[in-house]
Amino acid sequence: MASNTMTPVSQPVSLAERPDFNVIGEIIQPGSRVLDLGCGEGALLAWLVENKQVLARGVEIEAAQVRKAIARGVSAYQGDIDEGLADYPDKAFDYVILSQTLQETRAPLQVLREMLRVGRRAIVSFPNFGHWTVRQAMLFTGQAPKTKLFPYDWYNSPNIHFLSINDFEDLCRQSGFPIEKRYFLSGSSRVSFLPNLLAQTAVFLLG
Amino acid sequence: MVVETKSAQFDSIALDSGATLTPVEIAYETYGNLNADASNAILVTHAFTGDAHAAGISHDAGKPGWWDNMIGPGKAFDTDRYFVICSNVLGGCQGTTGPGSINPATGSPYAMTFPVITIRDMVRLQRMLIDSLGIRRLLCVAGGSMGGMQALEWAVSYPDRVLSTIPIATTWRHSAQQIAFNEVGRQAIMADPDWSDGDYYDKKPPARGLSVARMVGHITYMSDESMREKFGRRLREKEKFGFDFGVDFEVESYLRYRGNQFVSRFDANSYLYITKAEDYFDLTNGTGKLAEAFRQSDTRFLVISFTSDWLYPSYQSQEIVRVLRRINGDVAYCDLQSNYGHDAFLVDIAEQTELVKGFLASTARMAKAA
Numbered sequence: 073m074a075s076n077t078m079t080p081v082s083q084p085v086s087l088a089e090r091p092d093f094n095v096i097g098e099i100i101q102p103g104s105r106v107l108d109l110g111c112g113e114g115a116l117l118a119w120l121v122e123n124k125q126v127l128a129r130g131v132e133i134e135a136a137q138v139r140k141a142i143a144r145g146v147s148a149y150q151g152d153i154d155e156g157l158a159d160y161p162d163k164a165f166d167y168v169i170l171s172q173t174l175q176e177t178r179a180p181l182q183v184l185r186e187m188l189r190v191g192r193r194a195i196v197s198f199p200n201f202g203h204w205t206v207r208q209a210m211l212f213t214g215q216a217p218k219t220k221l222f223p224y225d226w227y228n229s230p231n232i233h234f235l236s237i238n239d240f241e242d243l244c245r246q247s248g249f250p251i252e253k254r255y256f257l258s259g260s261s262r263v264s265f266l267p268n269l270l271a272q273t274a275v276f277l278l279g
Numbered sequence: 280m281v282v283e284t285k286s287a288q289f290d291s292i293a294l295d296s297g298a299t300l301t302p303v304e305i306a307y308e309t310y311g312n313l314n315a316d317a318s319n320a321i322l323v324t325h326a327f328t329g330d331a332h333a334a335g336i337s338h339d340a341g342k343p344g345w346w347d348n349m350i351g352p353g354k355a356f357d358t359d360r361y362f363v364i365c366s367n368v369l370g371g372c373q374g375t376t377g378p379g380s381i382n383p384a385t386g387s388p389y390a391m392t393f394p395v396i397t398i399r400d401m402v403r404l405q406r407m408l409i410d411s412l413g414i415r416r417l418l419c420v421a422g423g424s425m426g427g428m429q430a431l432e433w434a435v436s437y438p439d440r441v442l443s444t445i446p447i448a449t450t451w452r453h454s455a456q457q458i459a460f461n462e463v464g465r466q467a468i469m470a471d472p473d474w475s476d477g478d479y480y481d482k483k484p485p486a487r488g489l490s491v492a493r494m495v496g497h498i499t500y501m502s503d504e505s506m507r508e509k510f511g512r513r514l515r516e517k518e519k520f521g522f523d524f525g526v527d528f529e530v531e532s533y534l535r536y537r538g539n540q541f542v543s544r545f546d547a548n549s550y551l552y553i554t555k556a557e558d559y560f561d562l563t564n565g566t567g568k569l570a571e572a573f574r575q576s577d578t579r580f581l582v583i584s585f586t587s588d589w590l591y592p593s594y595q596s597q598e599i600v601r602v603l604r605r606i607n608g609d610v611a612y613c614d615l616q617s618n619y620g621h622d623a624f625l626v627d628i629a630e631q632t633e634l635v636k637g638f639l640a641s642t643a644r645m646a647k648a649a
Contacts, residue, residue, distance in 0.1 A: 135613060142581065142611045143633045145641025149582075149600055149612035159604040 091260040092171060092197040093119065095275045099195060099253070100124055104166035107131070107191065109153045109183070110173035114141030121146070129165075131156050154178045157186035165191040172273075174198045175231040184249060184278075193252070193279030200256075202236025202268040221272055237268045240276065253277040280351065282308050282335035282344070284374055289407050292369075298394035302383070305408050306331045306374025307366035310350055311358030313414070318646060320414045321356055321639070322405060323365045324422030324429035326625075327496075327553055328545055330373035333365035334358075348628050355628070355635040360643075361418065366408055368401045368429075370553050372546035375404070379480065379546045390548060391477035398425070398560045402432045406440065418646065419639060421445035423624035424591060425553070428560050431599070435562055438576035443642040445635060447583040447624045450595040451569055452561035457590065460499050461554035464492035468547045477548050489547040490538030497537050502587040502620030506530060569602040579645075580610040581638040583631060585623035611638060 093116050100106060102124045108117050111130030118141075120126045130148035132138045141148035153170075154177055168191030170183065175198055177183045187194040199221045200206075209217035216226035224231065235243075237256070244251050256263040256271035263271040284306050291301040308331045313320060323333050323346065334350035336343055344365075350356040356363050367375035370393070378393035409417065420433040420441050427449025434444045450457070468474055471488030479485060501509075510530040514520070517527070526532045562572045580603055584596035593614045603610040615630050617623035624631065 129609075135616060138613045139615075139630055139633055142613060143637035145637050145644070147579070147609050147611045149604070149610060150614055151600075151612075156604075159601050161605065161607060164607045 090116070090171075091257050092273050092275050094260065095255045095257070096120075096169060096171065096195055096197070097123065099275075099277055100126060100167055102126070105129075105164070106167045106169065107160075107165045108169045108171065109157075109187070110170065110176070111141055111146065111148055112137050114144050114146035114148055116169070116171060117141070117146045117148075118144050153183060157183070157190055160190040162189055163192055167191055167193050167195055169195045171195070171197045172199065175201075175233050175235060178232070180233055180235075181243070181247065184243075184247070188249065188279060191279070193277060194249075195275065195277055196240075197273060197275040198235060198240070200237050200268065200271050200274055201234040202238060203272055204269050207269075237271060237274045240274065244276070244278065249278050251276055251278055280310070280335035281338050282310065282332070283338040284308050284331050286374060287408055287411055289404075289411075292400070292404055292407065294394050294400045295397040296394050300376060300394065303369070303376045303404060304374070304380070305366050305369075305376070305404055307364060307408060308332055308334070308344075309365075310334050310363045311361055313362040313412070317414045318416070318418065319360065319643070320362045320364060320409070320412070320417050321419045321421065322409065322417050322433075323350065323356065323363055324405070324420060324426035325365060325368065326422070326424035326426050327557065328541070328550075329426070330371065331365050331367040331375075332373075334363065345625065348626075349632065349635070355632040356421070356639070357636070361639070364409070364412070366405055368425075368553065369404045370396045370401070370549060370556060372549040373544075377546065378477070378548035378552055388480040390480065393548070393552060395555055395559075396552060397556050398428045398432050399436060401556065402429050402436055405429070405433075406437055409440070415440070417441045418642060419443045419445060421447070421635070422449075423447035424449055424621065425557055427591075428557070431562055432560075434576045434578040434580070435572050438578055441578055442646055443579035443581070443638070445581045445583065445638065446596070446599065447631070448585055448588050448591045448596075448621055450560075450591055451572075451599050452563065453558050454595070458558045460495060460590070461558055463495050465551050465554055467491040467495070468550060471547075474547060477551075479547070484542070485547045486539075486542045489542050489545065489550060490535075492547075492550060493538045493541040493545075494534040497534055499590040500621045502589065502618060504587060504618045505620055505622075508618070509533075569599070570606050573603060573606055573608060577609070579638075579642055580608065580612075581634060582610060582612040583624070583634060584612075584614050585617045585619070585621070585627070586614055587618050588621045588623060590621040 106126045108130045111132050117128040138150040168187040205219045206217045255275040256267035257273040292303045332344045333346045334344040352359045367373045370377045378389050382389045420430045427446035430444040430446045433441045468488040471485035474485035513529040515532040584593040600612040617627040619627045
């Protein structure tokens with residue numbers, strides 16, 4: 073390995089592939105304490121450290137991804153989101169982020185409650201199962217939808233809970249999670265009309 | 280890179296047991312260059328039977344250091360960027376004062392009159408060395424196994440002297456199983472008539488006992504899988520069983536070889552003292568309240584464990600990580616996949632290198648920004 077492979081964080085982080093990252097970057101105040109649940113290779117956290125000088129922590133279950141996150145300088149640890157939050161003290165973070173991962177957790181409601189306990193605010197983004205392409209696929213094929221948003225076959229999908237924007241709004245209302253802001257995206261553009269039908273991704277700021 | 284072991288002497292050191300050692304000597308090596316503001320120094324701490332020769336080729340014996348694959352230009356501990364220090368532990372037998380050293384009061388080796396030492400004593404002597412080198416704050420203390428215990432102890436005893444630590448394949452307190460294996464090793468040595476209550480320095484050393492102790496140790500450093508791969512049931516230079524008690528199996532030959540080789544480089548009394556220090560190791564001094572121990576420390580941590588390490592199993596590292604999380608500490612953790620057992624931190628270094636490099640670079644950046 074060459075000796076000049078050492079400055080991983082200064083590598084430009086491509087946020088273009090993940091439009092929700094732009095919104096999250098917009099929400100987060102500089103210098104805040106941020107926990108990213110399911111941080112993957114730490115791309116979002118590295119970007120936030122570099123551009124918002126945040127104090128960054130990440131949790132990720134996949135060893136290979138944790139390795140890459142740590143290699144780029146992010147304090148990530150290998151652990152399970154469903155269990156891992158219990159250790160943190162109340163309000164340890166300004167923001168707890170769950171980016172495109174809610175639909176993969178075993179106990180989403182429990183995770184959301186814990187996020188609001190350890191964080192002053194929670195940022196939740198997820199792919200919208202109510203999007204028209206999903207509805208269309210289901211209607212015309214009669215099979216578990218396989219779309220750009222949900223590209224997996226039913227048997228190897230990491231997604232175990234499917235939710236639409238309206239489902240999430242309902243849950244927040246029922247559980248008393250205060251919604252501070254909502255952002256609806258199609259690609260990287262904002263959607264203001266019929267979001268549950270037209271938005272691919274939703275980002276909610278709770279707290 | 281040819282390196283020479285250096286030595287520093289201090290008038291005395293006060294020990295946890297209440298005893299004082301007068302004087303005390305510490306053997307150490309350094310690699311790379313200390314920068315102008317002395318902010319790039321990393322202390323690497325060795326495991327049980329290691330020594331100060333961590334990297335490069337030794338001047339005297341022409342041997343590579345025990346972590347030469349991790350320390351050097353472009354390696355995990357990049358000597359083009361960092362000034363790396365490694366010293367032999369207190370109680371050791373490779374240049375630092377230990378039971379085989381001459382007691383100036385008697386003119387003979389200390390042998391069993393050497394005071395019982397602790398991991399914290401080892402770290403105290405390292406701090407004296409760091410002071411004498413003009414380093415106020417270490418960028419990092421890193422080590423595996425007993426080296427990891429020292430790294431943790433640095434974070435707890437001298438939190439303002441160390442920015443980050445990398446404890447690898449280690450524990451915050453020695454477990455019953457770890458104490459048990461150490462005790463078998465000690466009993467093997469003390470059961471050897473040549474041990475002579477430790478007074479063997481002008482006689483034949485307890486080679487058989489020390490060799491058996493090492494054989495047990497080696498088994499605990501490997502894994503079922505790595506032994507199966509390395510030896511299986513292969514016979515040693517024969518086609519069928521000898522129907523005697525000579526060497527039949529490859530694994531027997533390997534263990535005997537390792538045992539015999541060890542005797543020529545290690546002092547049996549050091550084995551007793553260092554294993555005792557490991558067994559006494561408990562960061563919480565018996566309270567079990569690890570969060571309290573870490574509370575004074577704002578050190579960054581990179582904790583690494585290995586999936587097949589059954590001597591220092593991953594759960595012990597995870598206990599450290601959980602507690603650091605509970606106090607909102609800065610901790611990164613990865614359980615690296617390896618078949619090499621406890622030895623993984625010495626041999627399976629590709630992924631470990633990736634972690635260490637990134638962690639050190641980000642720590643250095645944070646230090647510069649602060």
